[in-house]
Amino acid sequence: MRLLITNDDGIGAPGIRALAEAVARDGHDVTVAAPQTEFSGAGAALTAVTEQGRLVLEPVEFDGITAFAVAASPAYIAVLAALGVFGPPPDILLSGINQGANVGHAILHSGTVGAALTAANEGIRALAVSLDVPTALPHEDRAVPVVEQHWPTAGALAARLLPRLAAAPAATVLNLNAPNLPPPSLKGLRRAAPAPFGQVRMAVAEAAQDFARIIVEVREEPAPPGTDLALLAEGYATVTALRPPSEDLDPLVVGGGLFVVEDLGDGQPRGGA
DSSP states (O other): OEEEEEOSSOTTOHHHHHHHHHHHTTTOEEEEEEESSOOTTOTTOOOBOEETTEEOEEEOOOTTSEEEEESBOHHHHHHHHHTTTTSSOOSEEEEEEEESOOOGGGGGGOHHHHHHHHHHHTTOEEEEEEEEOOOOOTTOOSOOOOOOOOHHHHHHHHHHHHHHHHHSOTTOEEEEEEESSOGGGOOEEEEOBOOSSOSEEEEEEEEOSSOEEEEEEEOOSOOOTTBHHHHHHTTEEEEEEEOOSOOOOOHHHHTSSSSEEEEOSSSOEEEEO
16 A cells, blocks of 8 residues: 655654554555654644745655655645645555544644544545653653653554555544553553543633733543543553544434524525524
């Protein structure tokens, strides 16, 4: 298969090399195109820096794999891949391995997941991959605990999922999270629903009439059993199927009187509650 690998941690991050190595061993045609700098939290933002109207693609050395550093967000790179900028459009786009888990409803803000959903919006199957390793919170000045980072665990799981993803319908998106454990210690791979919240949350540290200071703090409440966040804490890798934005066909919304379309008499409908 032809694979395009991107991330939101930047071209120099260790996770993207581990992912490229894991899938290249199976003989796939692999190209790497990742942001020049970190784009964590970018979601599906389409951001790029151009010079005289041109987006610069900088070739980089990547252990024999064709690779580019791009002055753009992960989602923008996904669009470029679909347009054939890096060669024929890929069969599958992989995003990661992210440094830190992407779980719960907080994936809305993830640049890793945003790239995968953007690829699906272009009809391309995609896999977002993350490893649950400690990361520094924005307001913290303490050092992150030094722990061994088991990138091969997440890389091997991603490689195992590729044949199943290739057989799935076009635009299928999977979100894979691996605990930071060596393969023998992994309890297994489980399908999981997203937790109603992520590992961290925003909070107001100070607020006044002319300023606000926001911090990010770790959530202390336990996640509901069977969700991605709970299973990850128990030592399981989790996989969740996602979909790009689509119409909400819930009958409670479209047929239950919560949304009404009124004809104004000029042929232009108007929505009203």
